[in-house]
Amino acid sequence: MAAFSYTFQRVVDLKGSEKTQAEWMLSSAIGDLTAEELSLALLRAKKQDWEEKLQEAAQISVPLSELQVIQQYLDYLVACIKSKLKDVLHAQNAVEQSRLKLSDKMKDEKVWLKAKDHARDRFQYALQIKEQNELDELASVRFMIPTP
Secondary structure: OOOOOOOOHHHHHHHHHHHHHHHHHHHHHHHHHHHHHHHHHHHHHHHHHHHHHHHHHHHOOOOHHHHHHHHHHHHHHHHHHHHHHHHHHHHHHHHHHHHHHHHHHHHHHHHHHHHHHHHHHHHHHHHHHHHHHHHHHHHHHHHHOOOO
């Protein structure tokens, strides 16, 4: 019995490796997004702490210059948070793009795997026809030979 050999197997393998690479890229993009979100959360927590320090300093007698320094640092943290929000948005877009690419790669691979399955089915059908013809020929030869 002949073994099935798909002529486009290298293409199927290539599509599989492209899908795997797209999965890695998505994983990396999700990791970057998580890191950006964590960094943003830390900045917000730091801002909250410094706002509390400003409130406490305003409650007690603290020189105005010290209050101004705290306020300047809070302004700096607000600017950092705005910048980090842009970074998070960029990371979210990167994740979405990676998801779309992975989806395309998965569809591509599925098309080629289906084509391979159809080719295997055609091969098996042709093989069954050939075997059936051989059996039919064998039966007809036996029928033609007279029995002694």
